[in-house]
Amino acid sequence: MKPKHRLLLLCGLILCLVLICSGCSQKGDSSLHGAEGKKNGTRPNAPHVYVPEASGTALIGSSPLTLDISHIDQGYLMALYDGSAAKAVVQITGPDGITYKYFISAQDQHVTLPLTAGSGSYTVAGYENIVDNQYASLYKESIEVSLSDELLPFLYPNQYISFTRDTQAVVKASEVVKGASSDLDAVGEVYHFVIEHVTYDDKKAETVPSGYLPDVDETLATGKGICFDYAALTTAMLRSQNIPTRLEIGYSGKIYHAWISVYIEDIGWIDNLIEFTGDGWTRMDPTFASSNDNSENILKYIGDGSNYTMQYLH
Template identity: 50%
Template sequence: MMPVISGCGKTDSAKTDKPTSQEVVIADEDVPLANSDVKVLVPSAPGTTTYKGNNVVIDASNLEQGYVMIKYNGKNDKIKIQIAKGSGTTYTYNLNARDAYEVFPLTEGNGNYSVKVFENVAGTKYSQAFSKSLDVKLANQYLPFLYPNQYVNFTADCETVKRGVQVTKSTTDDLKKVELVYDYTVDALTYDKAKAATVQSGYLPNVDAVLAAKKGICFDYASVMATMLRSQNIPCKLVVGYTGSVYHAWINVYTPQTGWIDGMIFFDGKKWKLMDPTFASSGKKSESIMKYIGDASNYTAKYAY
């Protein structure tokens, strides 16, 4: 018999969702491959508001900060998380830790989110173990893009954060910091074709390892830049989508001077260029590459982390 799901700590008056044995197919996500003052926010699971059932614990204590913490205590080797706001985009994640919380961002703004946890049955078939509806009202819209998460994973003492401080130490201006971080990333990293040819679904960037190797795929470039900027309190989205037919990753940035610059971020003295460090690096900033990445119509966003 399936146990009844119950909330502990602070609870709401809404009816608690129940698990279902209905099987669904969840395809693995592709990996995108296309060629100061440090203020590191730390996610936490204080247990003020939690929901439990079927070896799953959801800590919803800090929804206003733009994230939810999830822990799985069972024996299943493959766990998937799906998070969606209303009928919008569904974000699918692997839950890799066991008996420890992982952080998952709430990147679609205020509203009602569904959080579902699935256990693997066989292959790409999964059974829903637990679900919960969460009402989210962010303290501000930028918080989901300041905290670390699976895709932009960093701590205050990681080398990438320290490097970002060194790269931007000459200025206190956010736009100038963005420019310096962009130039550093483009010049310091080269595109790793061997990694692109062998990387598997579920890959997550390790920013310090990427910096040490001085090479990476587009996912790595975007994660390194987002780490450097977020750790200096500059909101930064890691965006995954398509450039033409190629699955790719890039970043969008917020500054007080500009607001959100969705796709256009690097100013060359005449106009904003699309913030795409991978293409700029692998193309050695050639005129044709800079023209391509400066055209926002070449990019279609799918997810923002």
């Protein structure tokens, strides 16, 4: 799905609004890279990357658009397009009734598509581009999904949050959390790294194309990005540390925006205003926090659920 992916000026505009309102797998390990002079914590910091597989034991469709549903109990399916059209679309509707559209091309290898609505009945459909915005229907089928763990869709990489054990963002996450003694510490270390390392890219916000997908290593290397980039980088870093993280897209106020929610069993606070209760998802907004110096006012804004309307999970 690429719902309204034109995140143009969205985060920049809402930052102004916020300031006004506030008063102004399988798991794979890779080598560790410790931060110089940073004391080691008691929490293991080795990357813990879940690796999606297209094993071919259960398929929907055939060339030019094949869906591998061999591991839907892990919270994902894999799509492969090998046709000659400009692109194909996989449409997924979960038990929550929300429809996601994922665009893929023949240049892609197997693309990981998440099943974020939990266990239940999903409808999957395949379409091939004919010309302009016209598509030919290839198939439409129902599948029953029974997740082995409801958090798994938010641990694997996917089309929106793409990373492997060799991704530099994964290496950096291992370094950043080296001093952590708990998951709460690790979340705080990654969150503060991102909001201090990345600055909002106004020029990119004005020119980002429709269908844009983040590159977490590019964001890491340039230290710049839009809200989608902030959210994807933070999500990739936390998932690679085995911390379930949702990339959420929707509205903050009237502006289209991207942020994250994190699930850990630890109970505690980050910056005295971000509360983790140990039994639910906690919203974090690295874009707003970064652009507003992680101020108390912005953290209160982020903590108020009435300021956010989520539409999609990834």
